[in-house]
Amino acid sequence: MNIKRIGSIAAIAIAGAVVLSSCAANESGSGDTAAPTSSSGTDYSKLSGTLTGSGASTQQTAQGVWAANFQNVASGVTVNYSPDGSGAGRKNFISGAADFAGSDAALKDEELSGSFDLCTDKAIDIPVYISPIAIAYKVDSVKELTLDAKTIAGIFSGKITKWNASEIADLNKGVDLPDTNITVVHRNDDSGTTYNFSQYLNVNASDVWTEEPSQTFPYSVGDSAKGTSGVASAMASASNAITYIDDSGAGDLDKAKLMVGDKATEISAEGAAKVVSDSELETGREANDVAIDIDRKDTAEGAWPLVLVSYAIACQEYKDADKGALVKGYLDYVVTQDAQEAAAKEAKSAALSSDLSEKAAKAVASIK
Template sequence: MNKKRIGSIAAIAAVAAIALSSCAANESSTPAASSTSTAKPVSGTINGIGSSAQGTAETTWIAGFQQANPDATVNYDPQGSGAGRTSFASGAANFAGSDAALADADLAGSFAACAAGTKGIDIPVYISPIAIAYNVSGVTDLTLDASTIAKIFSGKITKWNDPAIKALNSSATLPDASITVVHRSDDSGTTQNFTEYLSSQASSVWTAPASQTFPYKVGDAAKGTPGVASAVKNSTNSIAYIDDSGATGLSKAKLMVGSTATDISAKGAAAVVAKSPLVSGRAKNDIAVNIDRSLTAKGDWPIVLVSYLIACQNYKDAAVGKEVKAYAQYVTTPAAQTAAAGQAGSAPLSGSLSTKAQAAAATIK
């Protein structure tokens, strides 16, 4: 790792583990080096911090990128979206992974690694459904709607056999047991997207504004996607919101979308993103999606996150800018997107969003 060290000794060890595991994890899924780019290979070391939801995808991308650029090193520490944005703004990270785009307040501030007069930009790189995962004795098929989810996670429903849950699951044997809510303890883009959905679709129940920190004093808190997954696995009668890449081995609820009980799917998440507009008023190379949570077409999954690679428009250090640009261009290629989707269960960028993301990556200097 270069002189821009990130995090504690434990965090550095985590980065090393990810970098090492990426090679083994993707021997069959990493795109061939010839699929990355016709540009000359780059060299050097860049460090990223951010989204734990992106963790599996980043492992896949790092393996593919380093295969094509053997003298380059990319480190990624999945501390969470909030930590990523903060570290990028301070210059402690060369790029960030974030499940929420830079806010107007962020853009009004300064970015230590960026050249004078330039800002950070958002490049969409990862689309994933957010699962409502549960571990309930004797229950293997569960359906919930926005209002009921809001009541559970705000503490208004506290028992699994509550009439509201029973009404949606008439054939299930729901236990007379207390619900253990598990939520993120850290500043999380997954929380931002989850609370945006509830604020939009259950506003009479979910009265707190959408936020990157969980707003209610309910249940147990866990750090990062892996922490939430572990908490649910180890706690009977629990429920959590979690990026689908981290929900392997957990039961996942169906969601009432309109009048249809809908299974979670990356395809449904991608459909919602494809029909959603971009945030207006941004620089041409700052691509942020304004997700429409109200969509109810067959198969839609509106509890979805778009995760971004946040980079400088222009870097103070031209060598860093060159490598970040090369990495962003690689990550947004169809081959890299398909490889990550195979490992993380995410949806590849497609259509105009893919084109815009690739064009934005090409502008980094």
């Protein structure tokens, strides 16, 4: 792919993010996916130009798959995606340094009321990626672990500091928990994963997690790292450690079961997708702004309410019509069933449901 310097985004970072992940996609065979059916009748082969995206590191694997496969049907288009974090991605999009953003949190009211450098007016949120957030850990001899929201909140706020603390032991009868300190690893960047994690805890354990949902980690505890890959790297060299991480980045780390209602539930993309399907759209937004109000208290069988919905953020209308056509064409592909299933295979994410895919496709079709 041709890598160009765009605004404040480093070309080297873009190259690392897109070229490597695209190669991985091709090695896995996902690059051979047949041409998908365009929901809007777009002829991908007639598109040409370069798109720059910036944002959620959770989307990195999926964006690599999408970028690689899109070139099979739109050989004239190069898509660069830099996993700078959700907050940085939104800032880059707002300032015009990126043509679209990836974000694990929808645009805030104050962002929506502001101006967007590339847009004639407003911007919209389009869901493109659904994934469970794992509570991943690395503790010698502990291969089975169950946690509930209150205990997770206690650990990550620094109130529970030992692995054999009674709060953990009570949930794990028969498990030999070590008498060692817990090493907490958390994100240190402006992170949508942190926002979703903190929202889940604030809703389900507000007496312990007393901070409001935030994209920056609110407590002074443990070690920190930037991005999904940074957290995974920190965990690889840590001991007796625990973190929250998009499931795509958890690798070989052990993953705790989550108490959902009265049942210990294993993490699954299907459980994450169920929660999103059970949730409503946020109210008070424009017709084409498809933001999800996630039901964090969903206790249905198999549900995984510690879930994130990641969005592509784009202009409703671009000042540059040619750029608008490129963004529209790429996102039109991203929300197709073929693209969603290809990303799900590589990133362990959940494909958009037919209902949500229809809403997303309608929003993409409205881009000018």
